[in-house]
Amino acid sequence: MKTYRKELWFNTPQRYAILNITGQVESALKESGILEGLILVNAMHITASVFINDDEDGLHKDYLAWLEGLAPHEPTGNYFHNLTGEDNADAHLKRQVMGREVVVAVTNGKLDFGPWEQIFYGEFDGRRLKRVLVKIIGE
Amino acid sequence: MKTYRKELWFNTPQRYAILNITGQVESALKESGILEGLILVNAMHITASVFINDDEDGLHKDYLAWLEGLAPHEPTGNYFHNLTGEDNADAHLKRQVMGREVVVAVTNGKLDFGPWEQIFYGEFDGRRLKRVLVKIIGE
Amino acid sequence: MKTYRKELWFNTPQRYAILNITGQVESALKESGILEGLILVNAMHITASVFINDDEDGLHKDYLAWLEGLAPHEPTGNYFHNLTGEDNADAHLKRQVMGREVVVAVTNGKLDFGPWEQIFYGEFDGRRLKRVLVKIIGE
Numbered sequence: 218m219k220t221y222r223k224e225l226w227f228n229t230p231q232r233y234a235i236l237n238i239t240g241q242v243e244s245a246l247k248e249s250g251i252l253e254g255l256i257l258v259n260a261m262h263i264t265a266s267v268f269i270n271d272d273e274d275g276l277h278k279d280y281l282a283w284l285e286g287l288a289p290h291e292p293t294g295n296y297f298h299n300l301t302g303e304d305n306a307d308a309h310l311k312r313q314v315m316g317r318e319v320v321v322a323v324t325n326g327k328l329d330f331g332p333w334e335q336i337f338y339g340e341f342d343g344r345r346l347k348r349v350l351v352k353i354i355g356e
Numbered sequence: 357m358k359t360y361r362k363e364l365w366f367n368t369p370q371r372y373a374i375l376n377i378t379g380q381v382e383s384a385l386k387e388s389g390i391l392e393g394l395i396l397v398n399a400m401h402i403t404a405s406v407f408i409n410d411d412e413d414g415l416h417k418d419y420l421a422w423l424e425g426l427a428p429h430e431p432t433g434n435y436f437h438n439l440t441g442e443d444n445a446d447a448h449l450k451r452q453v454m455g456r457e458v459v460v461a462v463t464n465g466k467l468d469f470g471p472w473e474q475i476f477y478g479e480f481d482g483r484r485l486k487r488v489l490v491k492i493i494g495e
Numbered sequence: 496m497k498t499y500r501k502e503l504w505f506n507t508p509q510r511y512a513i514l515n516i517t518g519q520v521e522s523a524l525k526e527s528g529i530l531e532g533l534i535l536v537n538a539m540h541i542t543a544s545v546f547i548n549d550d551e552d553g554l555h556k557d558y559l560a561w562l563e564g565l566a567p568h569e570p571t572g573n574y575f576h577n578l579t580g581e582d583n584a585d586a587h588l589k590r591q592v593m594g595r596e597v598v599v600a601v602t603n604g605k606l607d608f609g610p611w612e613q614i615f616y617g618e619f620d621g622r623r624l625k626r627v628l629v630k631i632i633g634e
Contacts, residue, residue: 218357218496218634220531222602253359254493255396257533257598261609263548269456270402270448275436279445280452283427288561297553306557309548313558313593315452317547320396320459320598322491324361329489331400350607352600354533354633355493356357357496392498393632394535408595409541409587414575418584419591422566454591459535459598461630463500468628470539494632495496 221249221353224261229343232290235277236338238267238349242321243328245351252326254355258336259318261348264308266315266339284311284341308341315339323355360388360492363400368482371429374416375477377406377488381460382467384490391465393494397475398457400487403447405454405478423450423480447480454478462494499527499631502539507621510568513555514616516545516627520599521606523629530604532633536614537596539626542586544593544617562589562619586619593617601633 223245225238242258258267270276288310293299296306319336322329328336338349362384364377381397397406409415427449432438435445458475461468467475477488501523503516520536536545548554566588571577574584597614600607606614616627 218532220633222600222607254357255394255491255533257600259598259600261612263609263611268452270452271437273437273440275439276445276448278436279449283449287426287565297556298549298551300553301551306554309554310557310561313546313548316455316594318598320398320457322361322396322398322489324491329361329491331402331487331489333402334400348609350600350609352533352602352607354531355359393496394533394630407591409591410576412576412579414578415584415587417575418588422588426565455594459537459596461500461535461537461628463630468500468630470541470626470628472541473539494498 219251219356221251223351225349226346227338228346229340232343233281234340234343237272237335238338239335242336242351246353249353251323251353251355254323254353256321256323257318257352259350261350264305264312264342265347266312267319267349268315268337268339269319269334271333272335284314287314305342311341357493358390358495360390362490364488365485366477367485368479371482372420373479373482376411376474377477378474381475381490385492388492390462390492390494393462393492395460395462396457396491398489400489403444403451403481404486405451406458406488407454407476407478408458408473410472411474423453426453444481450480496632497529497634499529501629503627504624505616506624507618510621511559512618512621515550515613516616517613520614520629524631527631529601529631529633532601532631534599534601535596535630537628539628542583542590542620543625544590545597545627546593546615546617547597547612549611550613562592565592583620589619
């Protein structure tokens with residue numbers, strides 16, 4: 218069994234952002250030399266998400282507007298968490314809807330994806346350096 | 357280490373449907389000959405879900421009604437994604453609530469489940485052929 | 496390849512509770528002797544969740560209030576599932592938002608976590624014995 222580990226770093230200029238990271242995950246997979254197995258891609262921060270969906274700008278706008286409706290940023294005083302001095306309680310909630318991680322099959326050295334699957338980093342409290350972990354196991 | 361891969365195909369007559377696929381996943385596990393490891397079951401399409409919950413018809417109706425409240429299909433013009441000519445933006449949102457994939461432990465050649473756990477395919481934009489991927493690693 | 500399996504048992508006095516189980520998962524990892532691989536931690540019950548977020552009491556109150564808004568317990572008669580005699584339909588919905596499971600990388604014998612990541616058991620229908628499964632694969 219082989220394992221491979223890589224961190225990806227992000228610093229989005231906006232509080233909220235959705236970034237396609239499929240190419241970076243594919244690069245990590247190539248570096249690993251692993252042909253068959255599983256790849257885990259997870260946010261290492263609890264106000265961010267890694268998820269799989271469509272690379273379509275309109276949909277990304279829909280996601281951010283929808284999440285804002287489900288867990289509004291304002292009024293920040295409505296969240297107990299923000300009594301700690303933070304203003305990002307909404308980000309902790311939004312990330313639960315979108316998920317922390319994805320696990321993807323590796324087959325013949327490639328991400329074993331359907332026709333439109335792409336991997337995204339969902340940032341809900343940006344403007345600082347944050348990390349995504351890629352861990353691959355297989356052979 | 358052994359790996360096994362299988363695709364399951366579905367074509368639901370309705371736009372929205374919830375199908376119990378536990379038996380098909382168990383068949384794939386038996387075919388693999390793997391006794392200890394992990395099994396990944398994921399939708400290969402971004403408007404569908406694989407999730408684990410209860411095989412109870414009333415609950416499935418509750419899920420579909422609840423998801424329709426969280427991310428309504430109509431009015432389709434309320435979603436930027438539908439400007440592309442699609443009418444399935446709601447399906448991309450619903451699938452994020454229910455999740456893309458499940459990872460299940462394999463122990464003694466069986467799905468290592470609690471008393472009521474069953475695996476479901478959640479279809480939110482059906483009426484065409486779509487796939488689920490089963491990938492098993494272990495030995 | 497090595498595998499290791501352990502069950503964690505919980506019986507919360509309240510219907511709703513969030514418990515930090517990171518220490519128990521770390522103990523299981525140490526017992527396994529596995530240094531590199533993946534660890535799956537999942538609720539074995541369909542009205543509970545395992546998720547990763549912040550160990551902050553105010554945030555946990557926010558989660559429970561937010562989930563109650565998204566999927567209210569009352570009126571119980573509003574859910575088809577409760578026609579079976581159950582009153583926990585809301586718990587099946589809440590658990591889908593928070594997720595069934597987490598998959599965590601194991602690196603150098605440790606949970607490969609970002610600075611604030613902790614693992615929680617989310618109980619949405621407590622007051623009885625329920626289980627979490629820990630399954631580790633690697634070497």
